[in-house]
Each structure stands twice: as C-alpha cells, then as structure tokens.
Amino acid sequence: MVGGIGRECSLAYAAEGARGVVMADLNYEAALDTAHESEKLAINPKYKALALPIDVSDPASVAKMVAAAVETFGRIDYSVNSAGVGVQKPAPADEADLDEMNRFWKVNVMGTLNCIQAVSKVMKRQEVKTITNRGRMREVGRGVILNLGSCSSFMATPHIVQYTTSKHALMGMTKNAALDLAQYGIRVNAICPSWVDTPMVDAAIEGNPDLPKLMKTIIPMSRIAKPEEIADVVLFMTSPRSSYVTGFPANDLRHARRFITSHNGKGEGIFIGDDDGAHHRVMVNGNAVANIIYSTKSNPVDMNDEKDIAYAKNTEPGIHVADGSVARLIDFAPGVESPFHRAMSIDYGIVVEGTFELSLDSGEKKIMFPGDMSVNRGTMHKWRNCDQHRSGRMLFILLDVTPLKIGEKLIEQDLGDLAGEYADIENP
Template sequence: MGKATALSFAEAGVRALVCADINEESAKQTAEEAKGVADNAQFESIAIKVDMSNEEGVKTFVDAAVARFGRIDYCANVAGSFGRERKKFADTPAGEWLGIQNININGVFYLNKYQIKAMEKQERLSTPLTSATRPAERGSIINLSSAAAVIAVPGGAAYTHTKFASNGLTKAAAQDHGHDGIRINAVLPGYTMTPGLATFPGASPEGAQKILDANTLHRFAEPKEIADAIVLLSSPRNSYMIGASILVDGGQTITAENE
C-alpha cells in the first residue's frame, strides 16, 4: 500500500516525492517507478532508509526531506506490523506486545511529531481554492490505521489495540495543530490484496472466503484503491476534514449479519 500511495501521489501531479522504507532497496525501486508515472514535468523522487520505531532516525529523515525540497506538503504514513503469528490475548508475550506497540504507536507518534514541526515552520501554500473563508494550509498528514481500529481481529490483540490508539493519536494531533493550518486524518483500510495478505498469519482459502462473504462488495481491495483514498483526503479540496478516521473497507464493518 505504501508503494501504491507513492505512485498515486506521482500520478496526481506532485512535484517531488520522498519514499522512505526500512528496506532501502524497496524505497529506491518505488522512487524510480514513480518517475515513470509522474504527471509533473519537473518531478523528482528520492529514497531514504528509515526505521519508524527509532525517533532520531525519523527526525533525520524528515530533516533530509526538508533540506532537499524546502517544504513538506503531504505526508502519508503507511507502515506498521501485525506480528508473525496470531495469539489469543492472554497468550501474547509482553515483549511482542511492546514490540508491535513501538512500531505502530510510537513510530506513528515520531512521524507525526517531526512532520508537524517541519510544517509549522513553512508558509501556508495558497491554491486556486484559497479564499478569505477558506484559508491556505501548511500541510496534510494521513496516518494509515486499519478497519481493526473499530473491530477486533481474532488472535491479533497486540495489533488491534495499536490501531485503536492510532485513531486517538490522529485526533489529538489534529486538535492541537489544526489551527496552524495542518490537517491530520486517518484512513482505515479493510483487507487489501497485497503480498502481506497472502502470508498473513493463519491465512487459508477457507479464511479468505469467510472474509469475502462478510464483505459487502465481496472482494478484497486493490492497493491502489487505498492509495487513491489517501491522495483524495490529502487534497486541498478536502480542506474541512480534520481528525477523521475514514473506513475504506468494502463494507466489512457495516453489519454483523451477511446476506
């Protein structure tokens, strides 16, 4: 989903793109691929290795992005961890609980903290939509949460609680910094057809069919559908949405009963 999001931003006409990943080679491949689909003739893209669970590393990454391009207009924080296997709540080791929390909560905190600090220093950017009653913004941040932020994933307690927390983090950050012209929202995707889904702990054809049966659209999301939602919510056309947690789950959480 991170790769798809980078490509969607390139297609939407951004002038520059910073691809960050703990896997530097993956980030480089995405940055290069983005050049092939970019809509802006002046488009540039770079790759940076970063471990989101390391605060100093996140700060260095954000500083590097600002040093290269002067400002940051849109941030999409698309990363996280479920863990290697499903475990019942009471069987979850404390180390695993804290490890996932360090990535999914602390990491998102570090990213938002330094992205906000960078945006606070830059001028508001006027667009054709800007008016006396619709002021220019300094930037937009989208945190990728999960449909697991409103329901519980069986055997995924360590993951589930972090996604509930990420919604609260998003609202807290939005509340404190919205008046600075920084919009912060969250996207909550449902099951999405990625390589990670195929190797999801406990994955099986029977499990996949059960998920599809519970989904109003009866299909998995394509990564680009989540990516396009992120770009859409980042747009200045979405200037009055702040602190929201938007489900993009094909109807997975609409009802407890299936037809």
C-alpha cells in the same frame, strides 16, 4: 513508506503531478525500486524521487529523513504514515506474546508518533498554502498528516490483540493530534481500510488459509480492496479538496458552523462571522469536545461598539458566566458518559444529533432524541450518548440564576470530576 499501500501512494502522487515524493522504508531496496518506478509515471517535469532508509521506531532516524526531505524540497505538504508490521504470532489475548506486543507498540504506535512530531515541527514553520477553486480563493493550511488506521481501529478480530491494540491507539493519537495541530493549519486524519491486497495480507493468508473465504462472506463488496483504491482515498484526504476534513473525537459529525450578524452603517443586518466557534475544549478523557458558540458577560447584553463580540472572542467562559450567558455545543464520542455535575444556572439542553440519556442524582432518567429539550434547573445530573457506534451532539444554553435554597440548604455548583476540565479557566 513503501509496502503495498505506501508504494501505491507514491506512484499515485507521481502520476498526479507531485513535485517530489520521499519514499522511506526499513526496506531500502523496496524504497529505491518504488522511486525508480515513480519516475516512469511522473508527469511533473521537475519531479524528483528521494529514496531513504528509515526505522520509524527510532526518532533520530525519522529526524534524519525529515531533514533530507526539507533539504531537497524545501517543505513537506503531505505525510502518509503507512509503515506497519503484521501479526507473526496469532494468539488469544490471554496468551499474547509480549515481545510481539512490544514490536507493535514500537512500530505502529510510537513510529507514527515519531513521524507526526518530526513532520509537524517542519509544517508549523511553513507558509499557509492557498488555492483558487471555482474563482474563489481559500487557505488550505500548512500541511496534512494521514495515518493508516484499519477496521481494527474500531473492532476486534480473534487472536490479533497486538494489531487491534495498536490500531485503536493510532486512532486516539490521530484524534488528539488533529485537535492539537488544527490551530497551526495542519490537518491530521486516519483512513481505516479493511483488507487490502498487499504483502501484509499475503502473509496473513499464509497463516490463515480460510481468510479469503471469510473476506468473501463479510465484506459487502465480496472482495479485497486494491492498493490503488486506497491510494485514491489517500490522494483525496491529503489534497486541498478535503481542506475542511480533520480528525475529531466525534469525527462522524460534520463541523458545525457559526454565523454572527451585525449592522452596516445604514442599520441593515450583515454577517460578520462565519467560522466553527471561538473556543474548543477537549473533555472527558478526549472523548468529548465543547465548542463555545457564544458567551455574554451580562444580561441584558450591551451590543454597542460590538463590545459583546469582543468579549465572546477573547474570553473562554467557565461552565457558566455570572450575570451572563453561554451557548455551548458539545460533541460526545460514541457511548460516552459525562461525570455527574451541577452548574448553578438554568440549562436549556437541546439534542441536535443522536440519542442521549439524562440521569439525575435521584436515579430518575429520561431518554432524549433529536429536537427534545431539557430545562435543567440546577440539578446534579449527567449525560450519556446512548449510541455505541455513532457520535452525538447537544447544544446547551446556560443562564445565570440567583442563589437557590432547598429548605435551609444552599444548593451550590458541584462540577464533580468535570472540575479538572475547567481548572485553568478563571471563575470556572
């Protein structure tokens, strides 16, 4: 897409040696113009620029663009989804123009989804690319999708509910697509600039002449971003240099790595695993991710012939394993609270990052900081990430217990609203 940001990205790809760039926009003239401009800057002798008309809100139009790209170049390595519309009718939310709301939904939200769907279909069929970096080879996946979010993906600005809503939705879509497509080696991310000097902002300034003064006051660098500064971030986010970056419900936390040891023939310790966990599960309406670090089906654990490793790899456990154990890392998005639930197990809970509140069904509560630990002995409880702006991470180790009675009453597992999250697992 070739508005201010899309145009600058196209030129940057050409200048950095891309083999080809497709510039597709509702404004075909602008696409053609950018294509010609990019040819002047291209350094790859085989460079080809393809300008196409497209309406991202129409899936058929998007499919046509993708088919043309594949026919010309054979594959799609990066897709930068920057088509978007600006606010024409600012108004408080209670008076928001419904046609305008619809326009934002169709272009900014559905338009992006149409592009993700059409492009990922192609990327899924592509070979995984590899690069050699400082003498070491690594896989960098099948393709990268980058969406244009905005600081409006996180905050509200008066009178632009249509923009704020569409950019919040875009972040949810990015997180979900990142999670769903990671298994195919397709990375999905969003970048979220504040104001960038493009025609979209020119139009905003026309409607609000005080905007430049406001920018000076509230932007830490006291100036608007140049489109080329955004293009540099786009280049990084789509290049192999960011091969381990993909969206996540808790995307401000680093990916935790898991190292598994075993023995060589002499009985010495060796590392046999270096990854980010075997089973991931999105929970709490897409606001938390559980990452199973390990699970065992018995206690003591039979480690002969690496039986335990095969079990952990092949079995996604329920909330806990009868006679066994589970180590589960959970990342909570900002402010997220789990439902009340009880696993019939001893749960060691360790705060890894952030601040959490542990509440019991009696009403008692405790605040926990990094390094604090809870030993939860089968109580009905819930967790809340106390930070409204940052994600938090907890590690839970769950060991099985014998039946527990309080007086005459047998205390049983009760997953509450979490039950649905484990419904597809045997023996949840």
